[in-house]
Amino acid sequence: MGFTIQNVLIPTEQGYETVDVQIEGDRITAVAPGLEVNGTAIDGRNKLLLPGFVNAHTHSSEMWQRGIIPPRPLELWIAELYDFTPLEPEQIYLSALGTAVETLLSGGTTVVDHLVLIPGQEEETIAAAVRAYREVGIRAFIGPLIQDESITSGVPSGGADVEHEPYLRSTQATLDLMQNTVETFHRPDEGINIMLAPTGIQLCSDALFQGCVELSDRHTLCRHAHLLETKAQKLLAQEKYGCSAVEHLKQLGFLGRRTSLAHCVWLDDADIEILAETRSTVVHNPLSNLRLGSGIAPMLKYRQAGVNIAFGCDGAASNDSQDLLEAIKIGSILHNITDLDYRQWITPRQAVEIAALGGATGLNQAEQVGTLDVGKKADVVLYDLTSLSLLPRTDPIGLLVLGRPVQAVHSVWVNGQQIVANGAVATVDMEQLKQGLFDHSQWQVNRQSPMMAQMEAHYRSVMQLPQ
Amino acid sequence: MGFTIQNVLIPTEQGYETVDVQIEGDRITAVAPGLEVNGTAIDGRNKLLLPGFVNAHTHSSEMWQRGIIPPRPLELWIAELYDFTPLEPEQIYLSALGTAVETLLSGGTTVVDHLVLIPGQEEETIAAAVRAYREVGIRAFIGPLIQDESITSGVPSGGADVEHEPYLRSTQATLDLMQNTVETFHRPDEGINIMLAPTGIQLCSDALFQGCVELSDRHTLCRHAHLLETKAQKLLAQEKYGCSAVEHLKQLGFLGRRTSLAHCVWLDDADIEILAETRSTVVHNPLSNLRLGSGIAPMLKYRQAGVNIAFGCDGAASNDSQDLLEAIKIGSILHNITDLDYRQWITPRQAVEIAALGGATGLNQAEQVGTLDVGKKADVVLYDLTSLSLLPRTDPIGLLVLGRPVQAVHSVWVNGQQIVANGAVATVDMEQLKQGLFDHSQWQVNRQSPMMAQMEAHYRSVMQLPQ
Numbered sequence: 001m002g003f004t005i006q007n008v009l010i011p012t013e014q015g016y017e018t019v020d021v022q023i024e025g026d027r028i029t030a031v032a033p034g035l036e037v038n039g040t041a042i043d044g045r046n047k048l049l050l051p052g053f054v055n056a057h058t059h060s061s062e063m064w065q066r067g068i069i070p071p072r073p074l075e076l077w078i079a080e081l082y083d084f085t086p087l088e089p090e091q092i093y094l095s096a097l098g099t100a101v102e103t104l105l106s107g108g109t110t111v112v113d114h115l116v117l118i119p120g121q122e123e124e125t126i127a128a129a130v131r132a133y134r135e136v137g138i139r140a141f142i143g144p145l146i147q148d149e150s151i152t153s154g155v156p157s158g159g160a161d162v163e164h165e166p167y168l169r170s171t172q173a174t175l176d177l178m179q180n181t182v183e184t185f186h187r188p189d190e191g192i193n194i195m196l197a198p199t200g201i202q203l204c205s206d207a208l209f210q211g212c213v214e215l216s217d218r219h220t221l222c223r224h225a226h227l228l229e230t231k232a233q234k235l236l237a238q239e240k241y242g243c244s245a246v247e248h249l250k251q252l253g254f255l256g257r258r259t260s261l262a263h264c265v266w267l268d269d270a271d272i273e274i275l276a277e278t279r280s281t282v283v284h285n286p287l288s289n290l291r292l293g294s295g296i297a298p299m300l301k302y303r304q305a306g307v308n309i310a311f312g313c314d315g316a317a318s319n320d321s322q323d324l325l326e327a328i329k330i331g332s333i334l335h336n337i338t339d340l341d342y343r344q345w346i347t348p349r350q351a352v353e354i355a356a357l358g359g360a361t362g363l364n365q366a367e368q369v370g371t372l373d374v375g376k377k378a379d380v381v382l383y384d385l386t387s388l389s390l391l392p393r394t395d396p397i398g399l400l401v402l403g404r405p406v407q408a409v410h411s412v413w414v415n416g417q418q419i420v421a422n423g424a425v426a427t428v429d430m431e432q433l434k435q436g437l438f439d440h441s442q443w444q445v446n447r448q449s450p451m452m453a454q455m456e457a458h459y460r461s462v463m464q465l466p467q
Numbered sequence: 468m469g470f471t472i473q474n475v476l477i478p479t480e481q482g483y484e485t486v487d488v489q490i491e492g493d494r495i496t497a498v499a500p501g502l503e504v505n506g507t508a509i510d511g512r513n514k515l516l517l518p519g520f521v522n523a524h525t526h527s528s529e530m531w532q533r534g535i536i537p538p539r540p541l542e543l544w545i546a547e548l549y550d551f552t553p554l555e556p557e558q559i560y561l562s563a564l565g566t567a568v569e570t571l572l573s574g575g576t577t578v579v580d581h582l583v584l585i586p587g588q589e590e591e592t593i594a595a596a597v598r599a600y601r602e603v604g605i606r607a608f609i610g611p612l613i614q615d616e617s618i619t620s621g622v623p624s625g626g627a628d629v630e631h632e633p634y635l636r637s638t639q640a641t642l643d644l645m646q647n648t649v650e651t652f653h654r655p656d657e658g659i660n661i662m663l664a665p666t667g668i669q670l671c672s673d674a675l676f677q678g679c680v681e682l683s684d685r686h687t688l689c690r691h692a693h694l695l696e697t698k699a700q701k702l703l704a705q706e707k708y709g710c711s712a713v714e715h716l717k718q719l720g721f722l723g724r725r726t727s728l729a730h731c732v733w734l735d736d737a738d739i740e741i742l743a744e745t746r747s748t749v750v751h752n753p754l755s756n757l758r759l760g761s762g763i764a765p766m767l768k769y770r771q772a773g774v775n776i777a778f779g780c781d782g783a784a785s786n787d788s789q790d791l792l793e794a795i796k797i798g799s800i801l802h803n804i805t806d807l808d809y810r811q812w813i814t815p816r817q818a819v820e821i822a823a824l825g826g827a828t829g830l831n832q833a834e835q836v837g838t839l840d841v842g843k844k845a846d847v848v849l850y851d852l853t854s855l856s857l858l859p860r861t862d863p864i865g866l867l868v869l870g871r872p873v874q875a876v877h878s879v880w881v882n883g884q885q886i887v888a889n890g891a892v893a894t895v896d897m898e899q900l901k902q903g904l905f906d907h908s909q910w911q912v913n914r915q916s917p918m919m920a921q922m923e924a925h926y927r928s929v930m931q932l933p934q
Contacts, residue, residue: 015912064859067866071803071812101855105873231807291869293803293812321856321871330797336538336760340698341932345538345760385910388568388901389788392531392908399534402758404788406572406873434855441859443852445482465808 002029002416004037005382008044010372011349011397021049023378026416031374046386047410048396050352051371052109052139052379054359055099055324057224057262057283057312059145060113060129061086063095064440066320068447074230074292074318075155075459080449081317082151087118089128094436095316096132101425101433102322103138103313106405109379109414110139110359110369112283112312114197114224114262117144119168122177123184130185130192137419137427139379141363143197143224144181146174146212147204152455154202156235158462167203175211182219191415193222193363200226201245202233209252222258222363225249228271229263230294232463246271255280260362262312264302265295272298272305281308281362286331288314300335300344310359311351325405328355332401348401377415384410384423469496469883471504472849475511477839478816478864488516490845493883498841513853514877515863517819518838519576519606519846521826522566522791524691524729524750524779526612527580527596528553530562531907533787535914541697541759541785542622542926547916548784549618554585556595561903562783563599568892568900569789570605570780573872576846576881577606577826577836579750579779581664581691581729584611586635589644590651597652597659604886604894606846608830610664610691611648613641613679614671619922621669623702625929634670642678649686658882660689660830667693668712669700676719689725689830692716695738696730697761699930713738722747727829729779730755731769732762739765739772748775748829753798755781767802767811777826778818792872795822799868815868844882851877851890 002024009016010031020035021028021044029038064086069077086092096113103111111133118125126144133140148171153164169177178196186194196212198204204225216223228234228245237245246267249255255278264282267275275282282302289295302309311331313322332351336342346354360370369379383390389406390399400408412420419427460467469491476483477498487502488495488511496505531553536544553559563580570578578600585592593611600607615638620631636644645663653661663679665671671692683690695701695712704712713734716722722745731749734742742749749769756762769776778798780789799818803809813821827837836846850857856873857866867875879887886894927934 009910016910064861066859066861067815067863067870068861070865071800071814072809073807076809098855098858287800290797290800290803293807293809295804316870320866320869323871323873326793326871330757333538333754333757336757337762340540340760340930342539342543342760347538348534386901386905388565388897388904390534391565391901391904392533393905393910394531394533394535394908395912396534396910398537398912399787402787403534403783404790404793406790430855434853434858437855437858438853438860441861443476443483443860443863445862445865463807 001039003040003042004035005042005044005049006037008047008049008382009396010049016396023413023416026377028372028374028376028378031372044382048383048385049372050381050383051356051369052381052412052414053107053324053328053355054110054112054310054363055103055108055313055322056112056260056310056359056362057285057314058099058111058113058322059116059315060096060099061092061116062315062317063098064091066316068444069317074294075232076452076456077292077318079151079451079455080447083449083451084447085116089118089121089124091440092125092128093132094433094440096129097136097428097433098437099322100133100136100138101428103324104412104420104425105409106324107381107409108324109381109412110141110363112141112143112224114143114145126181126185133192135427136425137414137417139191139414141193141195141222143195144178145197145199146178146208147199148174148208149203149205151203151451154236155455155459156232156239156462171205171207171211174208175215178215182215182221186219186221195222195224197224201240201248202236206252209249209254213253216258222260223254224260227261227264228266231266234266244268244271246274250274250278258364260310263289263294263297265289265297267298272301272307275307276305279308281310283310283312283362284331285312285314285327286334287327288318291318296334296338300339308358308361309354310362311355324355325400328401348398351401352397379414381409382411383408468506470507470509471502472509472511472516473504475514475516475849476863477516483863490880490883493844495839495841495843495845498839511849515850515852516839517574517848517850518823518836519848519879519881520574520791520795520822521577521579521777521830522570522575522780522789523579523727523777523826523829524752524781525566525578525580525789526583526782527563527566528559528583529782529784530565531558533783535911536784541761542699543919543923544759544785546618546918546922547914550916550918551914552583556585556588556591558907559585559592559595560599561900561907563596564603564895564900565904566783566789567600567603567605568895570791571879571887571892572876573791574848574876575791576848576879577608577830579608579610579691581610581612593648593652600659602894603892604881604884606658606881608660608662608689610662611645612664612666613645613675614666615641615675616670616672618670618918621703622922622926623699623706623929638672638674638678641675642682645682649682649688653686653688662689662691664691668707668715669703673719676716676721680720683725689727690721691727694728694731695733698733701733711735711738713741717741717745725831727777730761730764732756732764734765739768739774742774743772746775748777750777750779750829751798752779752781752794753801754794755785758785763801763805765805767806775825775828776821777829778822791822792867795868815865818868819864846881848876849878850875
């Protein structure tokens with residue numbers, strides 16, 4: 001049994017067309033005007049149907065710290081983040097639910113969760129997130145965030161002789177954990193996918209990267225990492241490798257068409273060429289790049305070089321929300337100030353393609369989702385074009401991308417299952433979720449981070465800021 | 468009679484405090500814990516009270532074209548905007564309502580409408596906007612957008628011998644129109660204020676600026692204009708005056724503490740000094756500056772120089788919404804990429820002060836509104852801290868500014884009158900507004916603008932873009 005969305009607007013090459021869309025099981029089976037109703041009839045009048053977007057980089061448990069970390073660059077921001085990271089698996093469950101809900105209500109059907117692990121409760125952390133995503137029904141790619149160097153190693157030494165604490169877990173123990181995680185949780189047919197996701201060159205050894213490459217190749221899994229988010233990381237790569245981080249990752253075999261890389265702000269032209277040639281994906285997180293002062297990723301250059309790109313919200317402590325439409329809007333218009341020639345600027349239709357198909361491509365899912373083509377899985381979103389924020393009637397995609405849609409998502413299906421109906425997530429008890437978030441938190445200001453205090457003077461010195 | 472908001476969170480110097488707030492008539496009369504209830508009691512538990520923000524620059528009728536103009540720089544974007552500008556006063560009324568509603572639901576209590584006039588129906592245009600703002604009850608500053616040069620004059624000649632059509636109305640006729648407008652509509656005690664608002668140096672003669680200075684000084688009115696929004700305008704100022712636009716406006720007497728200037732992207736240090744010295748206000752419109760590729764206004768420099776700043780949404784065709792919280796968020800975090808020293812970055816609390824008191828100051832209203840001080844007019848906004856988007860509980864102002872609040876505005880009062888209650892605008896029939904916007908519009912793509920076609924080749928040549 002399936003359903004048929006009747007008289008719904010979909011984008012065509014030239015404009016829009018009003019059609020019926022049939023869905024049977026988990027697949028789109030027909031798209032044409034005047035189809036017979038198959039199963040339930042759904043009224044698509046004054047609505048727009050688009051493929052679901054991919055929230056291609058986030059850290060769900062950062063939701064617990066959204067709004068509270070002061071304006072600061074990544075290296076100091078992360079010190080405070082880690083000092084106050086949630087320590088109960090129940091919190092991981094709640095913030096994964098919250099991340100899924102906000103993603104769904106802003107047009108996303110897939111989430112990439114670069115999941116921060118509770119030390120000593122790594123498997124419980126992953127289990128809690130998996131439980132949340134299964135309950136909601138969103139398609140999830142979970143990349144447990146792994147590293148094998150301690151946090152102070154992420155700042156360049158600037159030639160100083162700096163000692164770092166050893167990391168709490170050995171490289172081999174981390175790889176064993178990942179092997180177990182893959183066996184226990186990786187169920188792509190059920191919408192739960194495990195990725196190999198070392199945090200990035202700033203905190204990972206070559207051995208960890210190589211172990212991830214080996215494991216991901218053995219199981220045909222996706223790989224994910226942060227890459228050159230900040231100027232400090234670019235300096236660090238030179239100190240560490242004597243070559244660019246991209247070149248080094250290529251040598252380690254980490255790049256490729258199953259690899260997506262978050263941020264990519266500080267790449268040069270040779271680096272961009274390597275990403276294009278290896279068919280790696282860049283995940284653009286424009287809001288966190290502004291919030292942390294990281295810079296503007298050269299997205300127009302990536303497009304010109306043929307590099308696949310996608311959009312992410314990044315974790316909610318560096319954004320500080322999970323509104324994918326906001327990330328798409330800012331990720332589209334931000335680059336207009338980097339190139340005087342407006343013919344290169346990202347159009348709203350291109351933005352939708354980046355968010356849907358670009359996201360799917362970076363997860364090796366372009367054959368499965370990302371467009372409204374017959375035969376693809378039904379990960380689709382129905383927008384209500386009579387929402388005040390999408391009125392008056394102009395160009396629906398233009399207004400969806402460039403406007404500020406509020407309560408615009410009417411229905412969402414993932415794998416043919418309806419998850420959002422009439423603007424509400426059907427699989428989550430929203431009052432209970434809000435109560436859970438409320439109960440596990442308190443209003444506060446002026447938190448003091450010991451790690452931030454420890455790192456600040458060195459950071460300012462290396463970055464040549466006045467003390 | 469008045470009302471008392473009980474047990475509400477307000478910001479203090481160090482953090483937050485739970486207090487009662489008494490309002491009598493149009494004024495805040497007491498702020499302290501444990502007050503007696505005066506009039507109606509309002510439950511402020513789990514809510515945050517802030518002074519209302521100022522949407523310090525917009526053009527309400529652009530709402531009719533939001534989402535539809537492709538990515539393009541101001542000079543070509545405006546050509547298309549003008550080719551399809553609304554021509555019925557009923558549309559002006561509806562888009563002013565829509566602008567007021569979106570402003571209110573994102574924390575604004577005052578709107579500055581730089582109102583595009585329908586040729587030949589100038590007075591009807593102003594009357595329609597005034598009617599809308601009176602009905603809604605938002606505090607309005609209406610600056611009829613005037614000019615006395617035709618649109619092609621706004622692009623630098625680049626030394627070419629370019630002819631321009633004369634503008635449709637003489638300078639004197641425009642000044643007479645403004646004199647009548649002031650007499651007919653300027654009623655500050657009723658929340659309707661007329662401003663003198665020449666569009667900017669790109670389309671206005673010295674005589675028009677001087678006439679505006681004279682009229683505004685005679686009636687103690689605010690002045691408003693666009694200023695150096697684009698690189699092209701900076702080139703144009705040099706061609707036109709042989710000095711900077713700011714220097715020229717100073718000579719004309721246009722600057723001063725009742726003058727607010729939208730954009731100010733392309734000012735140099737000497738210009739900034741002039742703004743500080745004349746106590747003029749800069750209105751930052753970060754979203755339209757990105758959308759049109761205008762650049763990043765040097766807001767951190769303005770702050771360091773002591774220039775008062777405010778936030779605006781700009782017209783909805785260059786944004787393409789009227790969500791003030793979105794403008795405040797992007798207007799805060801955008802500058803983190805312009806200065807490596809995070810100690811200069813705008814904090815969420817500073818952003819709130821810019822949006823409320825900064826906005827009020829630019830309208831010569833700092834004595835009246837912009838803070839929660841006893842004696843000030845009650846233009847206040849109550850935020851629901853149990854909205855999912857403001858959970859978990861962290862730093863409420865941090866999350867309000869840096870997050871993406873959805874349905875977070877619970878109640879709004881302007882001049883002590885409640886306009887928003889339980890998240891809905893009480894003074895507007897929302898279904899009727901949506902129907903009106905729907906009925907006067909149609910979905911469309913690929914509009915062709917004759918003026919854009921006429922101007923593009925010259926624009927590309929002057930800006931040294933390939934043809």
